[in-house]
Amino acid sequence: MKTIIQQRIADAINMPLPELIKRDCQVPAIPNKTFAIIGMRRSGKTYYLYQTMQAYLDRGIHRERLLYINFEDERLLDMTINDMHWIVDEYFAIFPENRGTQTFFFFDEIQRIDQWEIFIRRLMDTENIQIYVSGSSAKMLSAEIASSMRGRSVERVIYPYSFREFLRCHDIPRPESIQLVDKGMRSFYENYSLKYLTTGGFPEVQFLPDYERQLLLQQYANTVTFRDIVDRYNVQNLNVLKKLIHFLIVNAGGYFSVNKFYHLLKSNGIKVSKNTLHEYLEYIQGSYLLKMITIHSQSDKKRMVNPMKPYIIDTGLAASFSSSQTLNYGHHLENCIFVELCRRNARISYLKTSSGYEIDFIADYPDGARDIIQVSADISSPSTREREIRALYEVNTQMSHGNLILINLSEENNLIKNDVTIHIMPAWKWLLL
Numbered sequence: 336m337k338t339i340i341q342q343r344i345a346d347a348i349n350m351p352l353p354e355l356i357k358r359d360c361q362v363p364a365i366p367n368k369t370f371a372i373i374g375m376r377r378s379g380k381t382y383y384l385y386q387t388m389q390a391y392l393d394r395g396i397h398r399e400r401l402l403y404i405n406f407e408d409e410r411l412l413d414m415t416i417n418d419m420h421w422i423v424d425e426y427f428a429i430f431p432e433n434r435g436t437q438t439f440f441f442f443d444e445i446q447r448i449d450q451w452e453i454f455i456r457r458l459m460d461t462e463n464i465q466i467y468v469s470g471s472s473a474k475m476l477s478a479e480i481a482s483s484m485r486g487r488s489v490e491r492v493i494y495p496y497s498f499r500e501f502l503r504c505h506d507i508p509r510p511e512s513i514q515l516v517d518k519g520m521r522s523f524y525e526n527y528s529l530k531y532l533t534t535g536g537f538p539e540v541q542f543l544p545d546y547e548r549q550l551l552l553q554q555y556a557n558t559v560t561f562r563d564i565v566d567r568y569n570v571q572n573l574n575v576l577k578k579l580i581h582f583l584i585v586n587a588g589g590y591f592s593v594n595k596f597y598h599l600l601k602s603n604g605i606k607v608s609k610n611t612l613h614e615y616l617e618y619i620q621g622s623y624l625l626k627m628i629t630i631h632s633q634s635d636k637k638r639m640v641n642p643m644k645p646y647i648i649d650t651g652l653a654a655s656f657s658s659s660q661t662l663n664y665g666h667h668l669e670n671c672i673f674v675e676l677c678r679r680n681a682r683i684s685y686l687k688t689s690s691g692y693e694i695d696f697i698a699d700y701p702d703g704a705r706d707i708i709q710v711s712a713d714i715s716s717p718s719t720r721e722r723e724i725r726a727l728y729e730v731n732t733q734m735s736h737g738n739l740i741l742i743n744l745s746e747e748n749n750l751i752k753n754d755v756t757i758h759i760m761p762a763w764k765w766l767l768l
Contacts, residue, residue, distance in 0.1 A: 339410050340421040344429060347403050352385050352392075356504045356538065360678075362387070362491050369455055371480050372469035374493035375623035375648050376563070377555055379538050380469045381405075383493050384441045387467060391439060399430050403441040406448055419454040423462065439465045446470035452483040459487060471563065492623070494678055495536030495649045498671075498766035502527065504541055513767050521761070525745055528763040532667045535651015552655035556580070556624065563622040564615075575600065575607045576615050583625055583645040584656045588669045590642035591627070623648055626677065631684035631697045644685055646673040664744065665712040668762055669695060672710050672742055675766055681706075688733065692726035697737070705737040714743045714759075724750065727757050740765070 358379060362370050372380045388401050404422065406414065427434050440458070445451045445468045458464050468488075469475075480488055502509060507527060510516050516524065534541065537555065540548040560580060570576050578600070583591065593612045600607055620626060625648060630641040647653040650667045657663070673696065676683050681698035686707075688694065696708040709727055714720040727739045739757045748759040 336414065336418045337421050337425065340418075340425045341429070343404065343408065343410060344402065344422070344426055348399055348401075350403065352389055353382070355382060355386050355389065356496070356500060358383055358386055358493070359497060359499060360491060360493060363489060365489050367459070367487075369459060369466040369468060369484060369488045371475065371484075371488045371490045372467060372493055373475055373480070373490055373623075375495075375555075376471065376558060377537055377539055378493050378495050378623075378648075380493045381443055382538070384443060384467055384469055388439070388441060396439070400433055400436065400438045401441070402426060402438065403443065405443040407444040414448060416448055416450045416454060419448065419451070423458065423464075435463065437463045437465060439467070441467045442469070444470045446475045452480075456484070456487065492677075494674060495651075496538065496541075497536065497675060497678055498528065498531050498763070501531050501534075501536055501541075504538070509767060513764055516764075521763075524763040524767075525761060528744070528761075528766065529664070532650050532664060532671055533654055533662055535649040535654065537649060537651060540651060548651070549655040552649075552652045556584070556652065556656070559622045559624050563624075564618045568614075568618055570615070570618070572607055572611065575605060575611070576618075578605075579612065579615055580619060580624070581656065583619070584647055584653055585658075587625070587645055587647045587653050588666050588673075589644065591645050592642045595642075626673075628673075628683050628685060631686040631694075646670050648674060650674075665710075668712045668742070668744065669710040671762070671766075672696065672708065676706075676708075686730060686733075688726060688729045690729055692722070692729060694726055694730050697734075705734075707731070707734065707737040707739050709741045710743075711741065712744050714741070714746060724757060728752065728755060731755050 360383065372383055374380055384403065388403065391401055392398065447470070448454075451468075455466055455468065458466060480490060496504060499509060505527075510520065510524070534548065535552070537552065540551055543551065560577065564570060564576065565573060579596065582596065593609055593616065597607070597609050597612055616627070625645050627643040627645050629638040629643055632638050647670055650671045653667060653670055654662055673683065676696060676698045679698075679700065681700050684697045686694040686697050694707060695710045696706070698706040698708060700706075707727065707730055709723045711719060711723050714723060723741055727741060731737070731739060739755070741757055741759045742762050742765050743759065745761050746759055747761055747764065750757040750759065
């Protein structure tokens, strides 16, 4: 193993970094922490490690101070926690001048080594090394990292491409000022926002034909199902799990109740307990395949008795499971806005007004700001427009503060009534803010 590690270090230091599509995600600058890069499979975690390495190079850090190790390398398949000390020992044997100087270690797929966190904690205590770890969500769940690292790690979730990153990938320049975009360019960005809703943001699918893209995205979901859920949790009722995942994907943005889904299965002769459904729902969310939001309320009881709403991690993934020949842009736009709010670190809920109108998103940000958002792809119909606007005006009387925003595919306007402003924004513009 010592010889293998020596060769692996030499290979890593001489490894050229691949060309990158720059991701906008930033790891917070918190000292004395290990940074854990997590998220759904194929969303770009490894390339984010490469991007971080490139950023250090751009700052003048010598390449020899940046060590990248992928533990899925077949040469390391026999490695155990007892062998990991060779990485540090052999690195400093090769580069003794770096001892005492801060170095940067990037450990990819580290979850393959049982008890890896013990090794990481020892490095933090004994060496001047900034550590980044990344790996499959099957064995690197957020709660488990927090527990095993004992508060000594900071996590960053990598999502599929945002709209900004999608444009960058397709070599489409972002407007210098989104407030000064002429009519022709507005149509251009609007058209690309529709492509984004269909294609989604997984890096690997960006330039595939429609059929191949859909097959690959469906395979992503299957891999998550079997490797991140079935294998990890030893799920016995695969039929129920698959039905639950499919139901949540095709009903993204709709209401979901474990109780109602339980009775739906029961009416079809499928036996399962409600506790099992709750467990499966937790497993699915842990895989980053989707997220659930609850109604906006200070009452735990009210949040529990009201239905949840599921949203898929990527609109392209949701589209790949659609049985319709035409895309439902309204549902996919709502899902797209949800994922972007997640990227912006918002705490997200939905709301029912006193008159029964639904507010799609109450987005509370870490700095205390709040956006109250309605999403409707097409508001050209007077009845649709009136319904969405009335809901926003009404919720403004129920909440102490919040920016009122109506996101659609094309229209832009500001409506002012009794000193209350509703910002009507096209999706492409809001996504580029």
